[in-house]
Amino acid sequence: MNDSSPAHTVGVLLAGGAGTRLGLGPKALLPYRGRTLVEVLAxxxxxxxxxxxxxxxxxxxxxxxxxxxxxxYLVVDNPEWASGMASSFRTGVAAATHGHNVMVALVDQPGVTPAVVARLLAAHQAGRVTAAGYAEAPFEGGHTTKLRRGHPLIIDAGLRAEVAESAVGDAGARRFFKAHPGLVEVVDCSDLTDGADVDTKDKLHLLGD
Incomplete structure (x- = not known):
């Protein structure tokens, strides 16, 4: 079995933010489907x-x-969380089992489902990064020509160290993606979710079901 198989992919859930813009405390503890958001996403x-x-x-x-x-789950603390998402990204990747792929997900995306996770795992190819893609706002007539790259995303085992090293501030893996666009595969998940995150109070309706 090779490292690109689903059995060799560790989920890394980034749940370290303070939710400052939302103003309701850590988003990990937002109520969702009778549990906390962090429990549901994990x-x-x-x-x-x-x-x-x-x-x-x-x-x-x-x-x-x-x-x-x-x-x-394996729960780890990032004491440097205030420096931005990149520090949590590096903490999670470092804690994941060595030699395995990692799937990085964000705790504030309640629309992500097991079907999204399974689709990305099935699409992943060794030596690459596989990211969920969501349709940009459709043009009149319902057609769209562009996918917005988002989370979750799978980082192949062989790229983990380089991607983590490139992460700074709140940019996460963005610098790596910009430097190596040919290594990134975007998989359309628009039929499953729109990839929206709960950043501000006007998005709290995403937690309503």
Whole structure:
């Protein structure tokens, strides 16, 4: 079995942000489907086919550990969470089992489902990065010509160190993608979700179901 198979992909859930723009505390603890958002998203990665899940906490880590049932996952703290998402990204990648691919997901994307995770795992090719793509706003007539690259995304085992090293501030892997566009495969997931995140109060409706 090679490292590109679903059984060798570790989910890394970035849940360290303070949710400053939302103003409701750490987004990991937002209520969703009778549980906390961090619990639902971690289970989504597992149910979709990741072999294990690493949850990266930061802001309010103690509160999240007490309030959320994360016993089935490897939970790690990022003491540098305030420096931006990249530090949580590096923390999660470093904690994932060595030699395995990693699927990086964001805790504030409630629309991500096991079907999205499974589609990305099935599409991934060794030596590449596989990212979920979401349709840009459609033109009149319902047609769109462009996909917006988003999360979750799979980083192949052989690229983990280089991608993590390139991550700075809130840019995550963006610098790596810009430098190596030929290594990135964008998989259309628009029929499954729009990839929206809960960043501001006008997006709280995404948690309504």
């Amino acid at each position: 289970k989504t990665l597992l149910d979709g086919g990741c072999s294990e899940v690493v949850v990266v906490l930061g802001a309010g880590a103690g509160d999240v550990r007490r309030a959320a049932d994360l016993g089935g």
